[in-house]
Amino acid sequence: xxxxxxxxxxxxxxxxxxxxxxxxxxxxxxxxxxxxxxxxxxxxxxxxxxxxxxxxxxxxxxxxxxxxxxxxxxxxxxxx
Numbered sequence: 001x002x003x004x005x006x007x008x009x010x011x012x013x014x015x016x017x018x019x020x021x022x023x024x025x026x027x028x029x030x031x032x033x034x035x036x037x038x039x040x041x042x043x044x045x046x047x048x049x050x051x052x053x054x055x056x057x058x059x060x061x062x063x064x065x066x067x068x069x070x071x072x073x074x075x076x077x078x079x080x
Contacts, residue, residue, distance in 0.1 A: 008027065010027040012031060013028070013031065015033075015036065016035065019038050029043055029046070031046075031048070
């Protein structure tokens with residue numbers, strides 16, 4: 001059985017019907033489009049098209065991982 005604290009959920013939505021799911025997820029991505037701006041207004045990140053989702057996950061995810069790794073190394077350096 002998996003521990004619920006270890007899981008992180010990401011949800012992407014593009015309409016008003018996705019707002020409650022975006023707010024319930026740990027990370028919400030709103031896609032602006034023809035259905036309105038409700039999903040964008042309630043999300044953590046906003047993109048204009050679904051094709052930008054790949055870059056958001058791969059590039060920005062890598063940057064976040066890199067920053068976190070540098071912070072951990074710096075933490076050990078300052079405390080040793």
